[in-house]
Amino acid sequence: xxxxxxxxxxxxxxxxxxxxxxxxxxxxxxxxxxxxxxxxxxxxxxxxxxxxxxxxxxxxxxxxxxxxxxxxxxxxxxxxxxxxxxxxxxxxxxxxxxxxxxxxxxxxxxxxxxxxxxxxxxxxxxxxxxxxxxxxxxxxxxxxxxxxxxxxxxxxxxxxxxxxxxxxxxxxxxxxxxxxxxxxxxxxxxxxxxxxxxxxxxxxxxxxxxxxxxxx
Amino acid sequence: xxxxxxxxxxxxxxxxxxxxxxxxxxxxxxxxxxxxxxxxxxxxxxxxxxxxxxxxxxxxxxxxxxxxxxxxxxxxxxxxxxxxxxxxxxxxxxxxxxxxxxxxxxxxxxxxxxxxxxxxxxxxxxxxxxxxxxxxxxxxxxxxxxxxxxxxxxxxxxxxxxxxxxxxxxxxxxxxxxxxxxxxxxxxxxxxxxxxxxxxxxxxxxxxxxxxxxxxxxxxxxxxxxxxxxxxxxxxxxxxxxxxxxxxxxxxxxxxxxxxxxxxxxxxxxxxxxxxxxxxxxxxxxxxxxxxxxxxxxxxxxxxxxxxxxxxxxxxxxxxxxxxxxxxxxxxxxxxxxxxxxxxxxxxxxxxxxxxxxxx
Ligand code: HEM
Numbered sequence: 001x002x003x004x005x006x007x008x009x010x011x012x013x014x015x016x017x018x019x020x021x022x023x024x025x026x027x028x029x030x031x032x033x034x035x036x037x038x039x040x041x042x043x044x045x046x047x048x049x050x051x052x053x054x055x056x057x058x059x060x061x062x063x064x065x066x067x068x069x070x071x072x073x074x075x076x077x078x079x080x081x082x083x084x085x086x087x088x089x090x091x092x093x094x095x096x097x098x099x100x101x102x103x104x105x106x107x108x109x110x111x112x113x114x115x116x117x118x119x120x121x122x123x124x125x126x127x128x129x130x131x132x133x134x135x136x137x138x139x140x141x142x143x144x145x146x147x148x149x150x151x152x153x154x155x156x157x158x159x160x161x162x163x164x165x166x167x168x169x170x171x172x173x174x175x176x177x178x179x180x181x182x183x184x185x186x187x188x189x190x191x192x193x194x195x196x197x198x199x200x201x202x203x204x205x206x207x208x209x210x211x212x213x214x215x216x
Numbered sequence: 217x218x219x220x221x222x223x224x225x226x227x228x229x230x231x232x233x234x235x236x237x238x239x240x241x242x243x244x245x246x247x248x249x250x251x252x253x254x255x256x257x258x259x260x261x262x263x264x265x266x267x268x269x270x271x272x273x274x275x276x277x278x279x280x281x282x283x284x285x286x287x288x289x290x291x292x293x294x295x296x297x298x299x300x301x302x303x304x305x306x307x308x309x310x311x312x313x314x315x316x317x318x319x320x321x322x323x324x325x326x327x328x329x330x331x332x333x334x335x336x337x338x339x340x341x342x343x344x345x346x347x348x349x350x351x352x353x354x355x356x357x358x359x360x361x362x363x364x365x366x367x368x369x370x371x372x373x374x375x376x377x378x379x380x381x382x383x384x385x386x387x388x389x390x391x392x393x394x395x396x397x398x399x400x401x402x403x404x405x406x407x408x409x410x411x412x413x414x415x416x417x418x419x420x421x422x423x424x425x426x427x428x429x430x431x432x433x434x435x436x437x438x439x440x441x442x443x444x445x446x447x448x449x450x451x452x453x454x455x456x457x458x459x460x461x462x463x464x465x466x467x468x469x470x471x472x473x474x475x476x477x478x479x480x481x482x483x484x485x486x487x488x489x490x491x492x493x494x495x496x497x498x499x500x501x502x503x504x505x506x507x508x509x510x511x512x513x514x515x516x517x518x519x520x521x522x523x524x525x526x527x528x529x530x531x532x533x534x535x536x537x538x539x540x541x542x543x544x545x546x547x548x549x550x551x552x553x554x555x556x557x558x559x560x561x562x563x564x565x566x567x568x569x570x571x572x573x574x575x576x
Binding site: 137163 | 358359361362363365366369370398399402403404405406407410411413414417418546547548549
């Protein structure tokens with residue numbers, strides 16, 4: 001078996017399995033371990049509070065009103081996440097891979113220029129946010145090694161993906177795929193899980209605030 | 217009707233036939249060894265059609281192709297419509313060859329900069345500023361630091377991939393072989409093309425965030441006359457010394473050159489001819505709107521990049537091992553007052569005066 005066959009076969013299946021199994025396990029732990037019930041009489045609706053926070057925090061209100069430093073994080077955050085989302089799900093080579101290896105169905109990909117622009121937004125946002133972790137003394141203090149590993153792994157996955165864009169080299173495709181597999185294995189045990197946990201954490205803080213009759 | 221049928225028979229069909237022959241790998245038939253004598257290989261003189269290729273020799277056919285002679289198949293559209301081989305490109309291929317002047321003198325230039333920096337370090341060592349005063353002063357805001365290091369990170373990526381593309385055939389192929397270089401080259405090219413526009417955007421942000429303090433002032437003359445204090449003595453400077461100002465403007469001007477020429481090369485069939493036509497209409501350019509634009513763009517791109525990288529090596533040296541305490545300013549934003557006194561005394565005086573005024 002050649003290295004690329006190994007990467008496309010058993011290693012791909014193994015890493016995808018770790019990603020799915022441990023990802024679900026972590027979500028289940030969060031959802032089912034239970035919490036101590038609040039005993040105070042509710043002053044408002046936890047449900048309304050949680051929905052308001054989950055959706056309301058998408059709005060870049062504070063950034064637009066010019067509060068503090070949030071405009072930068074908001075702009076770079078949106079740039080990175082929307083770019084990555086478009087790139088991950090709508091780049092032609094990804095659509096083909098998802099169709100052939102995962103779902104059996106594909107969808108219309110972005111034109112080449114479209115996903116290159118998406119990748120540029122994603123890179124710009126990721127780099128600026130990662131750099132900030134080193135040069136903002138407060139953010140540096142609260143950044144754990146996991147944050148840097150997560151950002152660094154995501155960066156090299158994206159970088160090798162963009163290097164393989166010529167679709168001329170099996171080595172480059174293998175390098176990209178191999179790093180994706182490492183990323184998938186790391187994912188469930190790291191801060192990368194915020195991809196799935198953000199509605200839960202936003203929902204819980206929103207619900208607590210709603211119960212107290214305040215807003216987040 | 218009859219006219220257009222005639223046109224199809226006499227003009228279009230022969231062109232199509234030659235095009236099919238050229239692009240299906242059947243060039244062997246057209247330019248096979250026997251072709252020069254008008255004898256198609258594989259077809260015996262007794263049975264085959266007579267004189268398939270006409271009475272034209274190889275040399276004549278290639279001559280016609282080079283000049284885009286009428287009746288010869290050429291690229292149907294784009295800036296080089298009518299030309300299969302652009303003979304004007306010869307100067308450029310000589311210039312750009314692995315053993316050509318661009319690679320040779322570019323290599324000497326960069327090696328020279330590294331040599332000078334090494335020598336300077338051996339003679340002068342790390343430039344210090346005495347003891348810490350224990351008092352810190354804000355030098356760079358958060359936005360400036362984020363933009364600086366994002367530019368620096370992308371610069372390293374752009375410079376390393378660009379250098380691989382420029383010097384690869386001369387210095388990578390002999391050691392690692394063509395296969396390894398082909399992988400390196402495609403990876404570099406893709407990354408270089410993708411990150412180029414991102415670099416341009418961040419460099420623009422740098423222009424706005426750093427222009428204040430980088431405008432040359434009369435007191436810079438004293439700094440120059442004192443050799444910047446690099447060889448001893450004290451040279452007064454404002455927020456940025458003249459060397460830093462020159463670095464700032466080199467980065468901006470080289471950045472603009474790299475961006476414009478980079479976009480011309482990224483869009484050789486659309487953007488480039490339009491730009492050249494517009495320049496010609498204004499009487500600003502003599503270059504024809506053909507692939508020649510790309511040759512000149514590549515040359516300007518390479519020269520701007522070599523100057524940029526050369527200066528960057530000096531900047532990186534002085535920002536890290538060359539000067540004690542500078543890196544801290546760009547990472548934490550704050551510097552020790554004694555560092556400021558040693559390197560940017562006029563700026564420190566101004567800051568302290570401002571502070572006293574706000575305290576009053
Ligand atoms: C890894 C590479 C780099 C390092 C280690 C570095 C380091 C530094 C340091 C320590 C300073 C502060 C100097 C001072 O306080 O006066 C500085 C300033 C500056 N750097 Fe860099 N730098 C790097 C790359 C770059 C690049 C690639 C650019 C531009 C394209 C750049 C542009 C600037 C500018 C504009 C300043 C402000 C001073 C001035 O206007 O000249 N740097 N850098």
